[in-house]
Amino acid sequence: MMINIVGLAVIALIIWWFWLYKPEQTITDSNEVLIEVKNGVYSPAAIQVNANQSVTLKFLRKDESPCSEILLIPTLDISEQLKLNGVTQIHLSSIPQGEHVFHCQMQMYRGVLTVVKEES
Amino acid sequence: MGKTASEQQLIIEGAGCASCVGKIETALKNTHGVDRAEMNFADRTVLVSGTAETEALITAVESAGYNAKALNDSHGSDGLDEKDAADWAYYKKLIRDTVIALSLGIPLMIYSVLIGEMTVETTTQRIVWLLVGLLTLGVMYFSGRHFFVGAWNSLKNHSANMDTLIALGTGTAWVYSMLVVFIPDVFPLMARHVYFEATAMIIGLIDLGLALELKARGKTSEAIKRLIGLQAKTATVIRDNKEVHIAIDQVLLNDVIKVRPGDKVPVDGVVIEGHTSIDESMLTGEPMPVGKAQDDEVVAGTLNKSGMILFKATRVGKDTALAQIISMVKRAQNSKPPIGRLADVISSYFVPVVMIISVLSALAWLNFGPEPALAFAIVSATTVLIIACPCALGLATPMSVMVGVGKAAEAGVLIRNGEALQTASKITAMVLDKTGTITEGTPKVTDIILANASDEKPVLQLAASLESGSEHPLAMAIVESALDQDVELLKIEGFNAITGMGVEASCEGKALLFGNSKLMAKNEVGIGEYAEKAQTLAKEAKTPMYFAVDGQLTAIIAVADPIKSDSVSAIKRLQANGTRVIMLTGDNKETAAAVANKAGISEFFADVLPEEKANKVQELQEQGEVVGMTGDGINDAPALALADVGFAIGTGTDVAIESADITLMRGSLHGLADAIAVSKATLRNIKQNLFGAFVYNVAGIPFAAGALYPFFGVLLSPVIAGAAMAFSSLTVVSNANRLRLFKAKDH
Numbered sequence: 110m111m112i113n114i115v116g117l118a119v120i121a122l123i124i125w126w127f128w129l130y131k132p133e134q135t136i137t138d139s140n141e142v143l144i145e146v147k148n149g150v151y152s153p154a155a156i157q158v159n160a161n162q163s164v165t166l167k168f169l170r171k172d173e174s175p176c177s178e179i180l181l182i183p184t185l186d187i188s189e190q191l192k193l194n195g196v197t198q199i200h201l202s203s204i205p206q207g208e209h210v211f212h213c214q215m216q217m218y219r220g221v222l223t224v225v226k227e228e229s
Numbered sequence: 230m231g232k233t234a235s236e237q238q239l240i241i242e243g244a245g246c247a248s249c250v251g252k253i254e255t256a257l258k259n260t261h262g263v264d265r266a267e268m269n270f271a272d273r274t275v276l277v278s279g280t281a282e283t284e285a286l287i288t289a290v291e292s293a294g295y296n297a298k299a300l301n302d303s304h305g306s307d308g309l310d311e312k313d314a315a316d317w318a319y320y321k322k323l324i325r326d327t328v329i330a331l332s333l334g335i336p337l338m339i340y341s342v343l344i345g346e347m348t349v350e351t352t353t354q355r356i357v358w359l360l361v362g363l364l365t366l367g368v369m370y371f372s373g374r375h376f377f378v379g380a381w382n383s384l385k386n387h388s389a390n391m392d393t394l395i396a397l398g399t400g401t402a403w404v405y406s407m408l409v410v411f412i413p414d415v416f417p418l419m420a421r422h423v424y425f426e427a428t429a430m431i432i433g434l435i436d437l438g439l440a441l442e443l444k445a446r447g448k449t450s451e452a453i454k455r456l457i458g459l460q461a462k463t464a465t466v467i468r469d470n471k472e473v474h475i476a477i478d479q480v481l482l483n484d485v486i487k488v489r490p491g492d493k494v495p496v497d498g499v500v501i502e503g504h505t506s507i508d509e510s511m512l513t514g515e516p517m518p519v520g521k522a523q524d525d526e527v528v529a530g531t532l533n534k535s536g537m538i539l540f541k542a543t544r545v546g547k548d549t550a551l552a553q554i555i556s557m558v559k560r561a562q563n564s565k566p567p568i569g570r571l572a573d574v575i576s577s578y579f580v581p582v583v584m585i586i587s588v589l590s591a592l593a594w595l596n597f598g599p600e601p602a603l604a605f606a607i608v609s610a611t612t613v614l615i616i617a618c619p620c621a622l623g624l625a626t627p628m629s630v631m632v633g634v635g636k637a638a639e640a641g642v643l644i645r646n647g648e649a650l651q652t653a654s655k656i657t658a659m660v661l662d663k664t665g666t667i668t669e670g671t672p673k674v675t676d677i678i679l680a681n682a683s684d685e686k687p688v689l690q691l692a693a694s695l696e697s698g699s700e701h702p703l704a705m706a707i708v709e710s711a712l713d714q715d716v717e718l719l720k721i722e723g724f725n726a727i728t729g730m731g732v733e734a735s736c737e738g739k740a741l742l743f744g745n746s747k748l749m750a751k752n753e754v755g756i757g758e759y760a761e762k763a764q765t766l767a768k769e770a771k772t773p774m775y776f777a778v779d780g781q782l783t784a785i786i787a788v789a790d791p792i793k794s795d796s797v798s799a800i801k802r803l804q805a806n807g808t809r810v811i812m813l814t815g816d817n818k819e820t821a822a823a824v825a826n827k828a829g830i831s832e833f834f835a836d837v838l839p840e841e842k843a844n845k846v847q848e849l850q851e852q853g854e855v856v857g858m859t860g861d862g863i864n865d866a867p868a869l870a871l872a873d874v875g876f877a878i879g880t881g882t883d884v885a886i887e888s889a890d891i892t893l894m895r896g897s898l899h900g901l902a903d904a905i906a907v908s909k910a911t912l913r914n915i916k917q918n919l920f921g922a923f924v925y926n927v928a929g930i931p932f933a934a935g936a937l938y939p940f941f942g943v944l945l946s947p948v949i950a951g952a953a954m955a956f957s958s959l960t961v962v963s964n965a966n967r968l969r970l971f972k973a974k975d976h
Contacts, residue, residue, distance in 0.1 A: 116592040120585050127581040132387050140264065149379030150386045165264060173319045174375075174439075175446055176620075179563050179627075188563035193315045200264070200280055214563070215623025216576040217390035 134223060138162065146170040146177050146191060146218065151211070154220035159227040163202040166211075166222070170194070177218055182211045237283055239275050239297040241268065241290060249295065256293035260285055298481060299546075316443060323440035326372035330433030333368050337361070337426030338948065349413045349421045358410045358423050365403060365425040373399060373432035389580035391620055395435055397584065398614035399428045402947060405607045420601035424611070424947065431615055431951030438955025445962040448969065449628055452635025453562065456555050459511050459530035464495035467539070484542045488533045496529045497544035497551075505536035512551065513641045513895035554894075557643055561634045566647035568915055569626030572922070576623045583617040583930065590934035598935075605935070608944060612933035616950035617926060620958040625918035628965035633911025636971055641894040642904040649890035653874045653908035658854035659803055659901060660846060660868070663814035663821070665861040666878060667800075667828050667898070668790040672703055674710035675771055676787040678762055681778075688784045690716045692776050695734050695741045698724035703772060704732075706788045731774065742777040749775045749782065756782055770823030792828055799898035800829050806905065809854065813837050813845055813868075842868035859893075859901060876901060910971045918961045925957050 135142070135153040145152045146168055158164050170177055170191040180189045180197070185204065191197045201222075209222040241253060250268045253275060257266035262281030275297075277286055283299045290297035341347050349355055369377070377400070379392030406423035413421050466473050467485040480486065480496050488494055494507065506518035509531045518534050521527055527540050530551040546552065565573070587610045594606035626647075634644050644650050664670050674689075682688050693711030696704035697718050711718065721741070724734040730751065731744015742752055746763070749756050754777040756763075763773035763785055771789040775782060803810050812833040814821045821835035834845050842860075846868050849856045858865070858872030869875030869889050877889030878896055893900030933950050937943045 112595050113592055116588050116595075119588050123581050123584050123588075126384075126387055127389055130387050148375070148382045149390055149392050150382040150388065152382075152386070154386050154388070173315060173322075175316065175319075175443055181563065181565075183565070188560055190559065190563070193312070198278065202280075214627040215391075215620055216573060217392075217619065217623065219388050219577070 137164070139164075141165045141167055143167045143169060143196075144220070147172050149174075149177075149218065151218055151220040155223070156220070157223045157225060158204070160206050160224050161203070161227060163200070164204075166199045166201065168197045168199070170197070176213050176215055179214045180211060181214065182209055182222070184209045237277050237286065237299065239277065239283075239286060239290065239299055241275055241295055241297050252293050253290055253295060256289045257286060260289040313447075316447060320440050320443050323436050323443065327433050327436040327440060330368045330372040330429050330436060333361075333364055334426055334429030334433050334948075338430055341426055347423045347426070349409050349423060350418075355410055355413065358406070358425070361425050362403070362407050362410055362423070365406075365428050368429045368432060369399065369403065372436055376432070376435075389584070391580075391618075393580055394583060394614045394617055394619075395431070397587075398611045398947065398951075399431050401607065401614070402431075402611045403428045416603065417601055420604040422601075422604050424608070427611065427947040427951070430948045434948075434951045434955045438959050442959050442962050445959060445966055446628070448966050449631045449962065450562075450635070451969065452632075452639050453555065453558055455511075456530075456551070456558060456638060459493070459551060461493040461495040461529070465489075465492075478546065480542055480545050482542055482545055484545075485539055486542055487537065487539055488527075489537050490533055490535055492533050494527045494529055494531050494533060494540075496542045496546075497549045498527055498540040498542045500525050500527060500538050500540045503536055503538035505538050506534045508532040508534050512554070554638070554643060557645065558634060558638045561644050561646050561650075562631045563627070564630070564646040564648070565626055566630065566651035566912075566915070568651055568912065568919070569630075569647070572622045572625055572919055576619050579617070579619040579622065583613065583619075586930060586934065587611075587613040594935065598938075605944065608947060609933065609935045612945050612947045612950045613930055615947050616929045616933040616945070616954055618922070618929075618954045618957045621922035621925060621961050622919075624958055624961045624965075625922045626915050628962050629911050629914040629918055629968060632965050632968040633907055633914065636911075636968055637904060637907045640900070640903045640907065642900050642907065643892040643894060644904070644908075645890050645892075649874055650908050650911060652855065653857070653891060653905055654912040655855045656808060656857040656874060656905055658809040658811060658849050659857040659859065660811045660813055660849065660872070661800075661830075661898070662842070662858075662860040662865055663812055663816065663824060664790060666859050667796050667812060667824065667830075668792050670790065670861070672706040672772075672788050672790045674706055674786060675789045675791065676766060676773075676785070678759070678785040678787075680759055680782045680784055682783050685784075686714070686716060688776065689714065689786075690719065691736060691739070691741060691778065692743060692784070692786055694719040694721050694736055695724075695732060695743050697721070698734065699726060699732055703774070703788045707786060739778050740780065743774060743786075745774065749777060752777070752780065754780055754782055759785055767819065768823055770820055770827055772820075792824065793896065793898070795897050795899060797827075797829050799902055802899065802902040803905070804829070806902065808857075808905070811849070813842055815839065840867075843871045846872050857901070857905075859898070876904065907971065910968060914965060914968050918964055921964070922957070922961060925953075929953060 132155050134155040134157040136157045140163060142156055142164060144166060168180060168191050170193055173193060178191055180191050187199060189197055189199055204224045206224045206226060210219065211222060212219045254266045254268050257263050257275065257277055260281050262279045263277055264279040266275055266277045268275040287297045349358055376392045376395040379390065380396035383390050383393055402424040406425050409416055409421050409423055461477055463474050464477055464480050465487045466475055466480060467487060472487060477495050486495060486498065500521055500523050504522040506520050507527060508518045509528065512528060512530060521538065529549040590613050591606040591610040594609050595602050598605045630647050630650065633650060637644050661667050677685050677688065679685065679688065689711050693708045693716060696707045698721060719736050721734040721736045724732065726732050727748060730748035733742050735741060742748055742754065746756060746760065756775060759782060766773040766787045771787040773785050773787045776784045776786055800810055810830050812825045812830045814835055815837055816835060818835040821833050825833040837845060842865060846856050846858050856872045857874045857876055858868050859876040860869055861878040869877060874891060875889040876891045876893060878893050891904050933945050935944050
């Protein structure tokens with residue numbers, strides 16, 4: 110009985126950790142965000158910018174795995190090959206409000222750019 | 230919408246002191262679209278990043294009192310050499326990791342299979358297995374550290390990936406085994422089993438799979454490597470009346486460049502001296518070399534076969550056609566067709582779902598399994614984690630698109646994106662514009678039937694001299710024909726164009742008339758039995774015109790826009806594949822019928838005004854057809870955009886190419902059949918990959934969880950699961966690589 114409770118608790122933890130938890134966003138009013146691509150993740154992976162804010166995402170790829178090579182932002186029709194041990198810049202302006210997921214081809218590396226309405 | 234920022238380098242002239250640096254940088258930074266401007270005073274260059282146009286940057290520098298020129302990007306290697314070197318280093322590391330892991334895993338496997346049980350019953354066994362456990366920990370550290378670091382980072386980020394599954398699977402097996410070694414009494418006797426061989430073997434096999442996958446992936450980008458390889462590394466430029474050999478990125482606009490036989494054309498330009506034949510097959514797929522003389526365009530990456538030429542650079546760096554093709558192919562290779570979207574959705578939920586299944590599987594064994602239930606639970610949970618392969622799902626579509634788009638580019642077909650690739654495979658009706666698509670697009674003299682003359686040349690001389698006063702395309706065809714035959718044009722007097730009839734003039738005292746039967750009737754020129762001959766010509770899709778000298782019919786000259794030599798066979802290929810082919814033309818019904826008949830097309834729309842072309846495409850779509858539209862002109866742009874897939878003939882205008890989903894780099898319609906064939910082959914390949922990946926995971930996960938145990942008493946070993954997982958993604962990449970053998974052209 111006990112083991113079943115533990116098992117169900119683990120399942121609940123998985124659901125909460127991966128799907129329900131909203132990670133803290135890196136809110137930036139700067140025009141540049143440096144995103145490190147290393148050890149299987151984008152860091153930071155959750156970025157928030159204001160609508161009408163031009164932003165340059167600078168991807169610094171330190172991960173030699175070929176999986177990390179391609180970056181896609183499907184909602185903005187962007188696909189870029191990331192330079193290994195170098196910075197690849199993606200300049201974005203007039204980005205529509207909402208969430209723009211960026212990920213590798215296999216979606217194992219995932220991040221989200223959230224564009225919110227500017228607070229007056 | 231988004232625009233990728235670029236870096237541009239300018240050469241600054243007139244910057245004599247270090248204080249100029251600040252002025253120039255400030256002038257550039259104040260320019261709209263400039264994010265950064267850094268000047269290198271030592272070599273008088275400035276690196277500017279942002280979205281500003283080069284012209285705006287040059288103007289800004291000039292307004293600060295200096296001169297600037299653009300130093301263009303090199304697309305010579307396009308970073309491929311660095312990428313190849315990095316991939317090679319990573320491959321060697323993976324192989325080294327594999328060897329370390331399998332050096333421990335294979336002997337342990339052999340021991341477990343051939344010699345003995347891997348159980349902990351005696352103190353000696355505890356000591357031996359403790360040592361083996363520590364060696365396995367070494368393997369996990371040296372060969373599998375990247376899985377654990379990746380898994381930990383993902384976990385911190387509330388995401389899960391392939392590393393998570395491998396780290397959890399191998400980690401669970403190792404921790405369980407070490408617990409058995411340290412506190413065997415806690416476990417039932419039958420559950421005192423260690424799984425160190427599984428941990429070492431799984432890490433080794435997955436590293437090996439990754440290494441082989443890396444090699445196979447390299448082959449998928451061969452087409453783009455070949456395109457990049459077409460770019461010349463250096464150019465011979467004439468500066469100050471001297472030949473200078475310079476790197477390709479130093480070539481400036483309007484530089485005069487010398488190309489010797491056997492040399493590659495380094496940038497795009499226009500010939501200003503010399504004539505030669507140029508092999509453009511690498512770009513267009515057109516096997517015959519093309520003659521080039523003064524004022525003809527030459528394209529970077531093509532090969533000069535015979536003569537020496539001088540040409541003026543009109544597009545350099547990233548603006549050359551080759552650089553743009555490379556950029557377009559790269560973009561398309563990374564885009565996904567809609568068919569891959571379901572796999573994307575599944576991939577994004579996959580890993581946590583597998584983790585949940587793994588826990589459920591362990592619970593099922595613990596609740597309902599036979600003894601040793603705990604050992605069975607650990608094995609099944611580990612095996613579920615290890616066998617699941619989100620990579621196979623994630624790779625299924627992009628790998629095939631990568632090869633398919635590259636394969637199409639090799640055949641001279643540029644596919645804009647994955648969506649166009651997928652839709653092209655479903656085309657049921659292909660609309661072809663007549664002029665310039667089915668036909669050459671340039672009218673030519675096809676027949677000269679003499680009436681009251683014995684020699685063609687003097688007749689052509691008079692007719693061409695008369696027509697030289699007209700700007701009508703048909704008149705131009707006659708003048709062109711005379712010039713081609715080195716016929717000298719004579720001076721004419723009293724030129725008069727009679728609307729709807731033809732032209733009249735006098736030449737060397739002779740009264741000349743050139744036009745249709747109405748013009749002849751008006752001037753009482755008898756055409757007699759020649760009227761019938763003219764009618765026969767009209768039925769052959771030619772435009773016959775009467776030529777009279779001093780009131781007597783001298784000849785009938787027929788002009789036609791000839792059908793391209795391979796249009797008929799290309800149309801047959803489309804029809805043989807079940808595609809409905811429809812011709813669209815502004816010509817009258819008779820001419821349209823004649824051309825359609827000659828081209829082997831049974832359906833056509835005649836008298837279509839340019840603005841009506843899009844309506845015709847829409848009509849077909851309303852009939853349920855998936856419509857491909859092929860055109861070459863500005864008038865075709867709306868129809869190309871409206872069609873499910875717009876095909877532009879690459880020799881046409883830039884406008885048409887921009888509004889097209891697929892561009893045919895050579896004029897031949899075989900490109901259409903090639904494009905559809907390669908799209909179908911790619912989609913078939915994607916479906917095979919997706920099917921394989923789905924079936925593998927859908928069948929593999931329950932099998933790993935022990936679904937077959939109640940019926941056959943079989944429980945999958947985690948080692949077998951590791952091997953299956955490692956080779957599932959390799960299989961996907963290898964299957965995509967089969968597309969490289971696809972031959973689009975069977976004409």
